[in-house]
Amino acid sequence: MNLRLIFMSFAFACLMDAATSTQVVASTIVFDLEDQAQTGFNDGALTSLTLTRQGLSMTITRPGSPNQFDIYDVTDIGNPTFPASWGVRSISPWFSNDGTAFVANFSKPVQSVSIDMGDFGGDPDDLFIEAYSELDATGTLLDSVTSQLQGGGGDWTAATLRVSVATPSIRSIRFMGGTERFETPIGVFRVPNSVYYDNFAVVVPEPASLSLLGVGIASLSVFAIRRRQRRT
Structure with missing residues (x-):
């Protein structure tokens, strides 16, 4: 087998793999809120927030009533154990701590x-x-995760919750954190939405077949150029 035939076979194989490949290359997009202006602790300045990174848009709302929230610098509270990974901006639900959860919609499946x-x-x-298959936390429930932050102290505590599916089909998420019953010396409080939210990390797969397609086309192009050069 001569080199030309080997070269053509390689290019053809790349093109065929591009047409049939199901492999993906994952790209993680992080919405960290650091470029957002602070609105206050419990002013209720926002009813919707849209963030766009690398071609993906995420829109956060709080369906129901009340539906307001804020962007807040939690380091203002002055806790010495506050982690640097949270930066100086996060979402605050403290305009109202009732059971109104947040919803985030994505401009394409993730x-x-x-x-x-x-x-x-x-x-x-x-x-x-x-995680849901349709916008506004509707459609099929694809995945769900629960966790708990321990109380009893004054230091910052945090957890990372992650939902995932085998193929990109998440169009929206619903999320919330707080306590249904918090007993204190001055009474019992219900604050089911009372934690802060930050660092939304979204994985958007990109088909590896695109790169194989590029290799195949480039290989055929090189072959065509060399062939014309030989003729001239």
């Missing part, structure tokens, strides 16, 4: 989503995140 949820440890917080 494969996984993780969120950092944190609080200052005064009370135990129950956390959850759910």
